[in-house]
Amino acid sequence: MELDGYVDRLRSQFAAISDVAGEDVRDVAERLVTPLESTVRLVLLEALAAAADEITLDLAPGSVHVRLHGSDPEFVVATAPAVSTPEPPATPATTPPPDPDGPVARINFRPPEHLKSRIEEAAGRDGLSVNTWLSRTVAAALDQPAPGRPANERSRGGWFG
Incomplete structure (x- = not known):
């Protein structure tokens, strides 16, 4: 998209x-x-990036990003991959399954530059947007038992949960 x-x-x-x-x-x-x-x-550019963020909320788990190509912005649309995966193990009865069409929330996440680069590389390797990759990674981490906790007790999030 030319801004000239x-x-x-x-x-x-x-x-x-x-x-x-x-x-x-x-x-x-x-x-x-x-x-x-x-x-x-x-x-x-800031207006286009804000618009891309709003569109991403409607596309989740897909996303729209604005990148600069020279001095002009370019939109990159990442759709959710259509990958058939085996059914995950059943979640405990106390936890309802996540709703992929449920409401989306926004978190301002500011990792160190070296970590941001690693996140982008990992998302790229998996063919996912950074947002989708982070959402899946966090969900998987939260479903794992915390060290020192019984395996049947899921993490409730937070520092003291």
């Missing part, structure tokens, strides 16, 4: 507004528009 057309439209709008105001305003507007171009691009 949008940035040019904004530039022409500034020019049209400054023409009405007079010569002094036109000179100031011309001097301001060029430095604002990078800021406008950044704001547009």
